[in-house]
Amino acid sequence: MRGIRTGDRLLHIWTWLVIVWLSSPIAVMILFGFNDKQSKSNTTWQGFTLRWYKELFDIADLTTALRNTLVVAVVSTAVTVVIGTMLGLALGRHRFRGLGATNFLVFAAISTPELVMGASLLSLFVSGNVPRDSVTIIVAHVLFSLSFVVVTVRARVVGLDPSLEEAARDLGATAWGTFRQVTLPSIMPGVAAGAMLSFALSIDDYVVTSFVNGSTVTFPLWIVGAVKTGIPPQVNVMGTLIFGIGVLIAIGNAIAARRRT
Amino acid sequence: MRRLTPYLLALPGWMWLAIFLVVPMAAMASVSLQTGNAIDGYAMTFSVSNYTDALGRYSTQLVRSLLYGGMATVAMLAIGYPVAYWIAFKGGRRKSVYLFLLLLPFFVSFVLRTISWNFLLADNGILFGTLKGWGLLPADFHVLATTFAVVGGLTYNWLPFMILPIYVALERVDPRVVEAAQDLYATRAAAFRRVVLPLSLPGVFAGVLMTFVPATADPVNAAILGGTANTMIGNIIQTEYLTNLDYPTASALSFTLMAVLLVGIFVYARVLGTENVLEAAAR
Numbered sequence: 001m002r003g004i005r006t007g008d009r010l011l012h013i014w015t016w017l018v019i020v021w022l023s024s025p026i027a028v029m030i031l032f033g034f035n036d037k038q039s040k041s042n043t044t045w046q047g048f049t050l051r052w053y054k055e056l057f058d059i060a061d062l063t064t065a066l067r068n069t070l071v072v073a074v075v076s077t078a079v080t081v082v083i084g085t086m087l088g089l090a091l092g093r094h095r096f097r098g099l100g101a102t103n104f105l106v107f108a109a110i111s112t113p114e115l116v117m118g119a120s121l122l123s124l125f126v127s128g129n130v131p132r133d134s135v136t137i138i139v140a141h142v143l144f145s146l147s148f149v150v151v152t153v154r155a156r157v158v159g160l161d162p163s164l165e166e167a168a169r170d171l172g173a174t175a176w177g178t179f180r181q182v183t184l185p186s187i188m189p190g191v192a193a194g195a196m197l198s199f200a201l202s203i204d205d206y207v208v209t210s211f212v213n214g215s216t217v218t219f220p221l222w223i224v225g226a227v228k229t230g231i232p233p234q235v236n237v238m239g240t241l242i243f244g245i246g247v248l249i250a251i252g253n254a255i256a257a258r259r260r261t
Numbered sequence: 262m263r264r265l266t267p268y269l270l271a272l273p274g275w276m277w278l279a280i281f282l283v284v285p286m287a288a289m290a291s292v293s294l295q296t297g298n299a300i301d302g303y304a305m306t307f308s309v310s311n312y313t314d315a316l317g318r319y320s321t322q323l324v325r326s327l328l329y330g331g332m333a334t335v336a337m338l339a340i341g342y343p344v345a346y347w348i349a350f351k352g353g354r355r356k357s358v359y360l361f362l363l364l365l366p367f368f369v370s371f372v373l374r375t376i377s378w379n380f381l382l383a384d385n386g387i388l389f390g391t392l393k394g395w396g397l398l399p400a401d402f403h404v405l406a407t408t409f410a411v412v413g414g415l416t417y418n419w420l421p422f423m424i425l426p427i428y429v430a431l432e433r434v435d436p437r438v439v440e441a442a443q444d445l446y447a448t449r450a451a452a453f454r455r456v457v458l459p460l461s462l463p464g465v466f467a468g469v470l471m472t473f474v475p476a477t478a479d480p481v482n483a484a485i486l487g488g489t490a491n492t493m494i495g496n497i498i499q500t501e502y503l504t505n506l507d508y509p510t511a512s513a514l515s516f517t518l519m520a521v522l523l524v525g526i527f528v529y530a531r532v533l534g535t536e537n538v539l540e541a542a543a544r
Contacts, residue, residue, distance in 0.1 A: 008347070008351055011343050011344075011346065011347035011351070012347060012351070014343050014344065014347070015343075015344045015347050015348065015359065018340060018341075018344050018363070018420070019359070019362045019363060021417070022362075022363060022365065022366050022417070022420065022421070023362070023365055023366070024381065025366075025369070025374050025377030025378055025380075025381060025417075026365060026366065026368075026369050026374070026377070028377050028380060028381055028387075029369060029373060029374075029377050032380075043380065043383060043386055043387075044387070044390075045387070082273075083273040083274040083277060084274060086270040086271070086273060086274060087270065087271050087273075087274030087275065089270050090266075090267045090268075090270035090271035090274075091271070093267070094266065094267030094270075095267075096267040096268060096271070098271075098275075102271060102275055102278075105275070105278045105279070105282065105283070106278070108282065109278055109282055111470070111474065112282070112519070113474055113475060113477075113478035113518070113519065113522065114475065114478065115478040115479075115480065115495050115498060115499075115515070115518070116478065116515050116518065116519050117282070119289065119498060119502055119511060119512070119515040120282075120285035120286050120288065120289040120515065121281060121285050122502060123285055123288040123289040123292050123508065123512055124281070124284060124285035124288045124289075126292075126508060127288045127291075127292065139281060140281070142277060142281075143277065143278070143281045143282060146274060146277060146278065150274065200367065203370070204370050204371050204372075206371065206372050206481060207479070207480065207481065207495075210499065210503065211499075211502060211503070219370070220370055220371070220372040220373075223370070223372050223373060223376065224372055224481075224484075224485075227376060227379075227485060231376060235373070239369055239370060239373045242368070242369070242370070243368045243369050246368035247365070247368055250361070250368075254357070254361075
């Protein structure tokens with residue numbers, strides 16, 4: 001009996017070690033957003049300051065990059081949610097010709113390495129003389145997010161009781177009315193999860209974007225470009241704010257979900 | 262009209278995938294068989310010389326990528342399996358808290374996390390600089406620009422993707438099945454090996470699939486943590502495309518990488534058994 005307990009205790013400690021390991025770069029990022037650095041590089045702790053929070057938008061290129069990232073994320077999420085929900089509904093609810101082929105396409109889009117996806121899109125744009133800007137970035141982001149929305153919505157649709165919709169139709173609702181008042185509310189958690197996932201994927205993406213951006217710079221691209229000259233503390237602050245907002249939304253979601261049940 | 266509904270619903274998403282996934286692959290296949298340069302343009306010659314040239318020049322990086330990806334995947338499995346096991350069987354009511362803590366890195370940009378590691382592991386940074394100051398490490402000790410740094414970074418960045426599917430598989434295992442094995446005089450180790458482990462294999466399969474492919478093709482960790490001696494195939498493809506504008510070579514390399522990964526997945530699937538694969542793919 002004693003041996004079993006020790007084993008469990010070791011696994012418990014191991015789990016916490018892994019959690020600490022996974023969180024340590026985040027702690028460093030947050031901490032060095034408060035570093036009162038005097039030299040050019042932000043590598044040693046020199047005292048506490050809120051200066052970088054006040055001067056958050058003082059680097060014009062960085063601010064533009066952050067704005068580009070947010071615009072791309074909002075637009076690509078909106079497009080992805082609409083067409084992804086439609087495709088998820090079709091795949092989860094209906095049997096039609098080409099179902100298998102479409103399922104395969106969705107799976108292929110998830111399993112293609114980002115690098116190959118970016119490279120092949122660039123091949124297409126180069127062959128077709130398409131100029132690269134924020135539009136091509138949005139096209140690419142919709143492409144890699146789409147399957148994730150399809151999969152989450154489809155999972156929700158499959159678990160849905162079709163008799164609810166039939167009841168709505170029997171009670172005289174139009175097709176559109178049934179969709180808006182019965183189907184959509186019941187698949188909403190899947191749609192919302194898909195939307196959050198595609199927003200998160202979009203603001204985080206470096207690899208695919210680096211192929212299709214042309215001269216448009218996004219937040220991750222700007223950071224990689226700045227590695228050689230040193231990352232300014234404003235980047236840490238922006239990372240900290242994005243982290244904080246994301247965590248708050250996730251916790252709020254979890255609380256709301258618990259209250260519902 | 263009703264019969265048309267599924268087609269109309271599927272059309273926009275289907276077209277997006279066809280135009281921006283299938284057509285570009287075809288475009289890349291076509292470019293990889295062309296010769297020419299960025300200034301004079303390219304002409305289709307159906308020559309496979311791009312492939313032989315590219316492989317001749319960059320086989321080192323290709324092999325290194327597969328090796329690093331494989332090493333990182335094994336490390337993730339070794340580190341992540343015990344964590345998934347403990348949370349699934351002993352996490353109790355705090356299961357979701359532990360999962361949330363494991364997912365915290367996802368709220369920070371991938372690039373920024375990797376740069377944070379570069380910062381933490383810097384030769385005279387807050388960690389090693391301090392230890393060197395105390396005389397605990399020799400002055401020339403360094404981790405950055407080594408294989409260890411790159412494989413460590415890859416392991417770090419995809420570890421949650423390994424833990425989650427294994428956790429999902431283990432969470433479904435009924436603890437009574439394990440008790441039954443022990444009642445039938447299986448030792449704890451035997452119960453794990455013959456009951457729990459086989460039931461968790463679909464999760465392991467999904468985890469390996471979700472981590473090996475992106476880790477092998479990743480250019481970011483090698484660029485930020487690796488220095489010049491640890492270049493991976495992803496860095497080469499990026500440079501050929503974006504700096505050298507050598508589209509035929511870059512396309513040939515991308516195609517080779519994808520083919521190698523597909524073959525790898527296929528062989529791996531055959532070894533583990535097809536049922537597991539279909540089960541994992543269906544999820």
